[in-house]
Amino acid sequence: MKLVVEDGSFAYVKGHPIIQDLNFKAESGNLIAILGPNGAGKTTLLRCIMGLLKWDGGRSTLDGQNIYQIPSKKLWQKVSYVPQARGAFASFTAEDMILLGCTSRIGIFSTPHQSELDLVHKLAADMGIDWLLQKRCTEISGGELQMVLIARALAAKPQLLILDEPESNLDFKNQLIVLDTMTRLANQGMCCIFNTHYPNHALMRSSQSLILQKGGESIFGETSEIVTEANIEKAFGVKAIIGQIETPDHIYPSVMPLKVTPQTGKCQHEPPAKQQVTATIAMILTQPQRLAKIKYLLQQYQQAILNQTKLPTTKQGMIVLNVTLMASLSKIKALTHQIEILPDVNVKTTIAEEPVSNVQSAIN
Numbered sequence: 042m043k044l045v046v047e048d049g050s051f052a053y054v055k056g057h058p059i060i061q062d063l064n065f066k067a068e069s070g071n072l073i074a075i076l077g078p079n080g081a082g083k084t085t086l087l088r089c090i091m092g093l094l095k096w097d098g099g100r101s102t103l104d105g106q107n108i109y110q111i112p113s114k115k116l117w118q119k120v121s122y123v124p125q126a127r128g129a130f131a132s133f134t135a136e137d138m139i140l141l142g143c144t145s146r147i148g149i150f151s152t153p154h155q156s157e158l159d160l161v162h163k164l165a166a167d168m169g170i171d172w173l174l175q176k177r178c179t180e181i182s183g184g185e186l187q188m189v190l191i192a193r194a195l196a197a198k199p200q201l202l203i204l205d206e207p208e209s210n211l212d213f214k215n216q217l218i219v220l221d222t223m224t225r226l227a228n229q230g231m232c233c234i235f236n237t238h239y240p241n242h243a244l245m246r247s248s249q250s251l252i253l254q255k256g257g258e259s260i261f262g263e264t265s266e267i268v269t270e271a272n273i274e275k276a277f278g279v280k281a282i283i284g285q286i287e288t289p290d291h292i293y294p295s296v297m298p299l300k301v302t303p304q305t306g307k308c309q310h311e312p313p314a315k316q317q318v319t320a321t322i323a324m325i326l327t328q329p330q331r332l333a334k335i336k337y338l339l340q341q342y343q344q345a346i347l348n349q350t351k352l353p354t355t356k357q358g359m360i361v362l363n364v365t366l367m368a369s370l371s372k373i374k375a376l377t378h379q380i381e382i383l384p385d386v387n388v389k390t391t392i393a394e395e396p397v398s399n400v401q402s403a404i405n
């Protein structure tokens with residue numbers, strides 16, 4: 042699955058652009074965060090991407106085909122959309138609401154098979170909402186409805202999942218369930234795009250991010266190059282610091298907003314730090330199946346890798362890897378970020394002053 046937006050522009054009122062010349066690509070396995078201040082146009086952007094609003098200029102294509110030309114049944118078999126939960130519109134039970142997600146496959150008037158009912162129950166159990174299934178959607182809270190709508194979108198088994206602020210309205214636990222669900226689905230090959238008001242969520246989970254500024258300017262790229270202190274200040278008018286919280290087995294990025302500042306300037310990719318440094322990335326994989334993804338990521342940095350070693354461990358199923366590489370600081374930060382957003386992988390990067398000698402070995 043490949044979604045491409047080329048030179049997308051949109052305005053509700055002529056002369057007041059909401060989106061201007063926006064470009065981005067999303068592929069199977071990507072988890073992409075869209076950030077921007079209130080009213081910047083994030084929901085509008087999602088609606089344009091899916092063809093629910095018509096671009097004034099530019100286009101969205103799905104697997105090479107203009108989205109407006111894809112028959113709607115075919116489109117909604119590939120794409121699921123979770124809008125912001127603004128209250129239930131029908132007094133379905135949560136079970137029926139989730140089951141509705143299957144209609145793109147089974148048709149509106151068909152009786153669901155046991156396999157569809159089983160899927161609904163499994164999705165509800167995975168999201169911790171099985172106790173809600175017999176409740177009416179008009180009689181549950183906004184956060185509970187949000188979880189039901191996400192389960193409904195998943196019931197369609199989409200290739201592209203688009204979510205509008207899926208974690209808003211939710212308590213800490215449910216936010217994590219939603220983030221874990223999106224991460225798991227992206228790791229299984231789905232493409233997830235989500236609007237969010239939490240830069241932390243983008244830093245902790247998304248491979249790429251897009252920031253939409255008021256007035257229609259946008260910037261897209263690797264999260265570590267996009268969600269920066271400078272861009273947060275320019276897009277949101279907030280001085281923030283991005284730090285790290287270190288636990289014994291993981292380092293987590295953390296954004297702390299400090300004060301309101303004038304909102305000026307255009308967001309920019311973090312200028313690549315040209316200086317070459319030597320770094321060692323130590324990884325502990327608690328699930329051996331993550332090795333394939335790590336190998337795939339490392340392949341893209343092959344030129345820079347000086348040494349790769351798989352260390353012995355007594356713990357069954359655990360893999361410990363040390364990779365030493367020489368590259369620009371921004372490349373090392375980007376690779377570290379791509380690894381740290383993988384579930385079941387603990388990572389620590391140590392930057393050395395001097396390059397180390399080139400030792401040949403391989404992960405096997």
Ligand SMILES: Nc1ncnc2c1ncn2[C@@H]1O[C@H](COP(=O)(O)OP(=O)(O)OP(=O)(O)O)[C@@H](O)[C@H]1O
Nearest residue numbers: 053054059077078079080081082083084085086236
């Ligand atoms: N149907 C509409 N007609 C005219 N203007 C609209 C319409 N829908 C939204 N707008 C305006 O377009 C701008 C972008 O709205 P949108 O909902 O896309 O922003 P957003 O970034 O998703 O906001 P938030 O973070 O607050 O949810 C806002 O100024 C909004 O008032």
